[in-house]
Structures are given as structure tokens and as C-alpha cells.
Amino acid sequence: MNRVKETLRGLVQPLLAVLIGLLAGAIAILVVGGNIVDTYAEMWKGAFGNFYFFTNTLARATPIILAGLGVALAFRAGFFNMGAEGQMILGGLSAALTALYLPGPGWFVCIAAILAGIIAGGVWSLFAGWLDARFGMNLLITTLLLNYIATYFGGYMVSYPFKDKTGSAAMAQTPMIDQTVWLPKLFQGMGLHAGFIIAIAAAILIYWFTHKTVTGYEIRMLGSNPSFAAYGGVRRIRMMMLSMVISGGLAGLAGAGEVLGTQYRFLDGSLSSASYAWSGIMATLLARSHPLGTAVAAILLAALQTGAMGMERNTDVPLEVGSVIQAVLTLFVSAQIGYSFLKRRKEKKSNATTV
Amino acid sequence: MLLEMEHITKKYGSFTANKDIHFNLREGEIHALVGENGAGKTTLMRMLYGMEQPTSGTIKVRGREVSFATPSQAMASGIGMVHQHFMLFPSFTVAENIVIGREPAAAGVFDRKKAAAQVNELGRQYGMPVDPWKKVGECPLGLQQRVEILKVLHQGADIIILDEPSAVLTPLEVKELLANMKSLAKLGKTFVIITHKLQEVMDVADRITVLRDGQVTGILEAKDTTVEELSRLMVGRELVRMDKPASVPGEAVLQVEAVQLSGAKDRSALKDIHMKVRKGEVVGIAGISGNGQSELIQVIAGLRKPDGGRVLLSGQDTTNWPVRRIREHGLAHIPEDRYMWGAAKDASVKENGLMGHHHRLQKRGMIKAKAAKVMVESWIKQFSIKTGSAETKAQFLSGGNLQKLIAAREFAQDTPFLIAAEPTRGVDIGAMETIHAELLRKRNEGAGILLISSELSEILQLSDRIIVMYEGEIAGELPAAEATEEQISLLMAGGKERV
Secondary structure, three states: OHHHHHHHHHHHHHHHHHHHHHHHHHHHHHHOOOOHHHHHHHHHHHHHOOHHHHHHHHHHHHHHHHHHHHHHHHHHOOOOOOOHHHHHHHHHHHHHHHHHHOOOOHHHHHHHHHHHHHHHHHHHHHHHHHHHHHHOOOHHHHHHHHHHHHHHHHHHHHHOOOOOOOOOOOOOEOOOOOHHHOOOEOOOOOOOEOHHHHHHHHHHHHHHHHHHEHHHHHHHHHHHOHHHHHHOOOOHHHHHHHHHHHHHHHHHHHHHHHHHHHHOOOEOOHHHHOOHHHHHHHHHHHOOOOHHHHHHHHHHHHHHHHHHHHHHHHOOOOOHHHHHHHHHHHHHHHHHHHHHHHHHHHHHHHHHHHO | OOEEEEEEEEEEOOEEEEEEEEEEEOOOOEEEEEOOOOOOHHHHHHHHOOOOOOOEEEEEEOOEEEOOOOHHHHHHOOEEEEOOOOOOOOOOEHHHHHHOOOOOEEOOEEOHHHHHHHHHHHHHHHOOOOOOOOEHHHOOHHHHHHHHHHHHHHOOOOEEEEEOOOOOOOHHHHHHHHHHHHHHHHOOOEEEEEEOOHHHHHHHOOEEEEEEOOEEEEEEEHHHOOHHHHHHHHHOOOOOOOOOOOOOOOOEEEEEEEEEEEOHHHOEEEEEEEEEEEOOOEEEEEOOOOOOHHHHHHHHHOOOOOOEEEEEEOOEEOOOOOHHHHHHHHOEEEOOOHHHHHOOOOOEHHHHHHOOOOOOOEEOOEEOHHHHHHHHHHHHHHOOOOOOOOOOEHHHOOHHHHHHHHHHHHHOOOOOEEEEEOOOOOOOHHHHHHHHHHHHHHHHOOOEEEEEOOOHHHHHHHOOEEEEEEOOEEEEEEEHHHOOHHHHHHHHOOOOOOO
16 A cells, blocks of 8 residues: 555656656747647657557667666666666677677577677676776766767777678668577567567566565665665675676667667667667656666657657657657756755765764 | 743644643743653744644743744744754854854945954853854864854844754763753743753753653653653653663673774874673773764774774674674674664665565575565564554654664674664663663673763663773773763763773
């Protein structure tokens, strides 16, 4: 009973943020001279209007869910992993190269490619954790900056050593992966692939992990009060490394899923231009790092994006209105995070003076 | 009558914090408001100070009915309040803190010299001198409190409410505070002192109002009552007298040898500490907080590594062991700061209770949720912890109830050695009784207990041996049976001679 109440209370703030986001969008629509009701109706149709659009939204949500889960887990442990994008790119690249060059039956290569993606993302994230543990470098900064290294490394790999030379277009991309290795589509003729099932399973698994296991308990206590965790015998460095590996692994999995399920090759810029990773971070913030909530928020954000595309197709209102809504959402969510961060710092200070 | 509060009732939803309370003040008296945690003392005073509004009832100042919507309205009627947690700006000077809100100005610019002169005059007038130019952050807590009182006086208060004023003070500072209150009362100021320390009440108060469960259970003249009668009125029953059988110490369970720790600014936090806790005894560490006690606890518990020396627990050198291994080897720890070390506020009561037990209550990496719930619920019952349920977040527990939860958790570790740092800080008499009884029971069963407390009475009551710390060193050690409060106070203040 209590838990239901608490969950509901937890929902109030994100819903309020969404509402204010939609209000801001309404103003933007008015400014460009559109009809609010019609525009939002088109947006709804674009996201959920028919089965095709709906599955399209879910397909877009897939990498957002996975990247978001990774960020959520690190948040739960009290660490800022802002490196989901780089981890995703390295995951996608590794998956593509494994899928292209590993011999064997299709299903085997597919699984190996997914694992390669998870490992690449995990190792990249672990590297940031190691920099913190070894040199005390701030995770927020290292994870953020490691994104650039990963992005340009990926770009280089597909511009030179592994560039697709078969096609006529001189695109920075790998050759296409063999069809037997692809992640299966869930419905004939739709974009939605098995990666979505993996993402939902991951959300449930992460929920189970954080809430039911001993390690998950330690991770949550560490995030909630590091001193309390240390006092109780939780080893911070070990837990940080673990949560960073899992976090990066999930982002890597997101990249692998996109490569094996949607693009069938690694194309430079394709993972970052859609800003899946950043949407994932937003989903986490909206859901306050709750794994199942993150999945729901990710679908919501994906719907906002696919909806905006539908809106642009059928009205004179430009796609950017969707970005306005998302920006306002971000603003509110980050204000809330910033506020609780400040509050926590203040508490720490006042604690320090009373000791 | 200077002040009358009549038929005051305050409800928060379905919860009644104050029920039909009558409270009055005579001019120039010191009036103690006593009661256990949650008895409604602070609520009543917050209404008098305009921070809350009564659901019903009237307040009269000098016979005139008033109602305060904000503290500034209460101040205008001559009511001032000093809160338990000081509301001062540490980076500003004493004078700036005192004149805040009514700063003297010259041509619209804050006149610091005039402010300092005012503060000097104020201090002289009331016999509480302060250095107006000193930064508040550099003043000891006793001086900070004096600044708070001067601030209230500067605002022109005739009625001064002090919420738990002695909670953070050293015994000497408490004496000084009580003396100051008495002399101010002679000058016509009226005090309300909220406290649960009954000895202080007997020392300073003229009249006493006792609250229990939001109702008045007694209004007494201090000279006609006793500590026993007051505690009976507070708790609603006779307190059991604790009998403490003589200690039969066994072999050493904790040995601290030549421990050194460097602190901030080239000062050492711990200098060559040697000490020992044997099985079946309580060793009390007295000292003004900030003299190395916290660091010593952290070194013993494995939270900080010493720069020199070693710690032996049950005969094994645990100096460089990780915390978990030390705990599993036989250490439990009631930490001195429950919010910083003892709990995670946004985790549930159950999750907070699980800490340290979580490796035991597992099956193949999964937490045995049911067993954990049963365990925590048994503590809730045994220590009568007031909480919605085991799923309530710890932040919704009052400080005293959270302390009970932490104490229960550490008692349940069932270890041969226990660190009890400020084990009863902020808990009510009933709970204090339970925690003290548990500590003694553990001792009688043969465990060694290291008790750190800023309450001298607690140290004297429970300890078999007393160690006094001063500036990171052991200033003296004495058997509890022979120790007097004066001796310990002297050592605490840096009186060097060994006793």
C-alpha cells in the first residue's frame, strides 16, 4: 500500500515536467502559427497512430532504454556516467567488426557480436572508473571527454582501415553485415527488432539486480550515502568499477543492437546524430534512475521524437517543436537534479559543522 | 502574567501534537519545558514564536490577545528564540551576526564600527562579553550560543526561548550558560528552556511545565519537586533503577597501540594513543567533541588508516583490514553522527536495518527479504521505534527513533566488541533506558564496550573505566568508581596533571 503511494508520488514530478513541456510546445506552435489541437493530434498519430508508427516508436526507444538503464545504474551507485555515447559507439563498432569478420553460423556470430559490443562499452566505461580510482579524476569529466575519443576513433576506423569500398557512395561506413547475422525483426515489414525484447528484459533484470540482490543493495546504499556504505563495509572502489562496467556494457549493448538490428553496418555519426545516449540520460533523470521507469520514460521520449516527425509530415509546424518540448523537459529535470544536488551538498556541510 | 497560552491545540492532519495546553510565564522567571521526544515541546514554542499557527486556542502577552503569523511579529512583541541548530553565518563577524536585520547605518551604508560598539555595549550591559570582530566560524560552540542570545537581546526580546541549549555544550560552557541565564533573569528577562536534561532543570529553573503526548502532565515549582517526580511525569511510569553489577574484566578484546594520525593543517589528530578494552567492561571516553574521539573511532572501525601504530581486535592485528572483514571479525559500531555514518535517509527502515547483516541474510546472492523484514520488525517492537512500517523511508523517522533503529541494528550484530558513540544523543528517556540496559546486558555477557559520549552523566553511569581525551592525546585515565565530574571536567579542559 505504502509502496504504491510512494510510486505514485514519484510519478507526479515527471508528469508535471511533461505537462509543462507540452505547454511550452503549445506556445511554440502558436508562435509559428499552427493549430495546437491539430498539431498535437498529428504528433500523437505520428507516435502511436497505427501499428507501423507504434512499432517505429518502440524501435527508436530500444537504444534509449538500454543507454538509459546504464546511466540509471551508475546514478544509483552515485556516479555520473556521461559517457554513454562513446560507449555506445565503441559497442556498435565492435559488434559490426565481429559480425563482419568472425566465421561461424549466423546465430553464433550474432551472439558473439552482441557480447563484443557489451565488452567494448564496459571496458571503455571501466577505463573512466580506473582513472577515478587511480588518479582521482572526476568521473563526470572523464566520461564526457572519453566520448570524443570514442567518436573520432570510430570515425577513423570506418574512414580508413574498415571502410566499405564496395559501394559507389564514398560514405564512412563498414561493409554491410551478412543477413544471417541480423537481429530478427519482430513483425514482417516493421522496423522493430529483437533488440527491443532484450531491452525490456534488461530493464527487468536491472530492477531485479538493484532491488533483490546483495550487490544491488550495496550499490544503492553507496549511491544513497557513501559514508554509510563505507561504515557498513561496502567497498567503494569495487562497487564503482562494477557499476561502471555494467553501465558501459548496457550502452555498448545499445550500440550493438542498433548495428545488428537496424543499420546492419557501422555508419559514422549514425549513433550520435540521433542522440540516443543523451535521450537515455534524460529518460533516467525523468524516472529518477528507476529501471522500469527509465524504460517507460525512454518510450515516451522516443514517441516525442517520432511524433514530431509525423507532425512535420502532415502540418506546417516544423520538427523543432519536438525539440522545444524536449528542451523544456530537460530544463525542468535538470533543475530538479541541480536542486537536490545543492541540497545534498548543503546537508553535508551542515553535518560537517555539527560533528 | 507576562504570557498566557490557553487551550492551545495543534493538529497535523489526524495527528494531534498539542492538546488543550495551558502554559504561562511570570516576568523574570526561568521556566523549563520538559518532556520526551515528540511530547510537543518544540511545537508549542514554534507557535509562540510565530513559526506555526495553533489550530485553536489563544495567546496573550501582558493580558492582550495576540496572534503571530510570522516570527517577526513575535519578535515585535518581545519574543525571541534560539534554535537548537544555530542560525548564524559562520563567515561573518560576531557583530554582523548580532545586528542582522537592524543594522546601524551611516548615510545608507552599513556602519561596522557602530555595530561593534553596539555589540560591546550589549555584552557589557548583560555581562556576556564577546569580541565583535571575530568570525563566528572561529568561535567555539559556547560562544556561538552567546552570540545567538545577544542577537535575540539586540532584537529587544523580553521572552527568550532556548531550544535544547546545552545539547552541544561542554560541561563548563553549560555552567556558564546557566549562570548567564540567572543573571539575565535578575535583569528582568524571562526564559523558556526546552530540555530533557533534568539535572539542569533543577539547577536553573524556577518553574517547570511537563508535557507528555501533547498534554500537560504537571506544572511545578522547582523547589517543591525532584528529578524522580519529573521523570515520572514525563514518562508516565516509574523508571527502573539500573543496578550495575561489578565488572569482571577478562582478557583484552581491543588493544590500541601507539596510534598516530595526522589531521588538518599539520596538526596531529591522534598522538601516540595507547588503550585497551577488556571483555566484560565498559570503557568510557570523555572529552569535548573535536579532541580526537571521532578519529579514534574511525581508526578502530577501519574507516581511516592510521599513520602509525596498530589496532588489535580479539588478538589479531586489524589495522589494515577492510571494514567488512573487521566487522565480521567481531566489531559493531553505533556511530556518533547518525545521519552522516549511520543511515541512508532515502532508503527504507528495513534497508537501513539490513546494513552489516546483509551478507548473513542472503541465499546465493539474493537478499532474504522476508527474514530481513522479520528481523527489523522485531527491533521496531523491542525498542518501540515509531515508524509507519518497515518500508517507511528513514528520513521520515525522528532523530531519536532513527537512533533506536541504529542501536538495535548494532546490538543485533552480537559481536564481542562494540563501539557506542553518543548512543543516546537525542533519544527520549524511555529509549535511553532501553539502550543503557542493552549496553550493560552486553557487558555482563562478556562483551567489551567502548563508550564515547559528550554526556558526562552517561559516561559516569555506565563506565567501569574512564579515559579523557584532550587535543588528540589521552589526558588521563581513572576508574569510574573514584571519578568525579569535577576531575573529568578539568581534564577535558586541558588540565594536564595526571590523576
